[in-house]
Amino acid sequence: MSPSNTILRGFLVSQLCVGVIGNSLIFMLYVYSFLVRSRLSRPIDPIFMHLVLVNMLTVIFAMISYIMSSFGVRHFLDDASCKAVLYVFRVTRGLSICNTSILSTFQAITIIPSNSKWAWIKPKLSTWTCCSFLFAWLINLLIYVHVIETVVAKINYTDVGDGYYHVYCKIGLTDLRNKELLLGVILTGDVLFMTIMMLTSFYMVTLLYKHRKGARHLRSQSLSCKTAPEHRATHSILLLVSCFVIFYLLNNFITLYGFYTHERIPTLGVIVVIVSSFYPTVCPFLLLSNNKIISQFISSLSILRVTCFQRAFGG
Secondary structure (H helix, E strand, C coil), rough: CHHHHHHHHHHHHHHHHHHHHHHHHHHHHHHHHHHHHHHCCCCCCHHHHHHHHHHHHHHHHHHHHHHHHHHHCCCCCCCHHHHHHHHHHHHHHHHHHHHHHHHHHHHHHHHCCCCCHHHHHHHHHHHHHHHHHHHHHHHHHHCHHHHHHHHHEEECCCCCCCCCCCCCCCCCCCHHHHHHHHHHHHHHHHHHHHHHHHHHHHHHHHHHCCCCCCCHHHHHHHHHHHHHHHHHHHHHHHHHHHHHHHHHHHHHHHHHHHHHCCCCCCHHHHHHHHHHHHHHHHHHHHCCCCCCCCHHHHHHHHHHHHHHHHHHHHH
């Protein structure tokens, strides 16, 4: 095996492990917090839980095929497996952009000043968030039904068609008009959610700037301390959105190039997978940067240890 294949295999396995472990850790910490307190600490926590769960599934279903291929497995997926793997990957990737958009919108509404004309939205935020999740699942499950209809397994493992093909699967759809229609529908939805993300992010940046300017002018340390947790959460979400936008645009550029190029590019599929999995991989670590859930977990373990120690010696 060539050194380049060994390096690629190591990189893919490492990215899968980091992505799955990171997202699993965050998800389990939220579950532990819910079981201990019988509720989540903040209304935004269910959005974080949904995001890391979707990210974990995206990383697994995006990379498992290419990892198996890097180990020399020639016939890993049949027709049914191709349809299932690519359908789940496409749906979870679509849910990732929806979830990030919901997260950005939720935080933008959360930090709306109480004297704003939009403050009436806050009490309805939880209900609207649940409805947004249901809509996101429904729309993504329907949009990517075409994957089940058109994707088939490759008969020849070494077959590389024009443009982008999956390592084990290929698209059986040959009608260019249908392909362009599907791309148009997907891109329209993505642009809509990206626009929401950009607008809410711009609003949060503007609000943070006004607050910092006002706090500096009034020299009010109490105001800064009071709103510090919300501002830390806002900074994390802005960083998350920025990371998503960068990798999303890069991934779409490579994917569109693959659809319309007439060159044979065997490595294009693995490049797309690596780029599309980067955001789900780094997402949990961006969330941890300004999240108190780990400190709360350590604190609860310390209390549990002290309680057990006291019971052991008290008994």
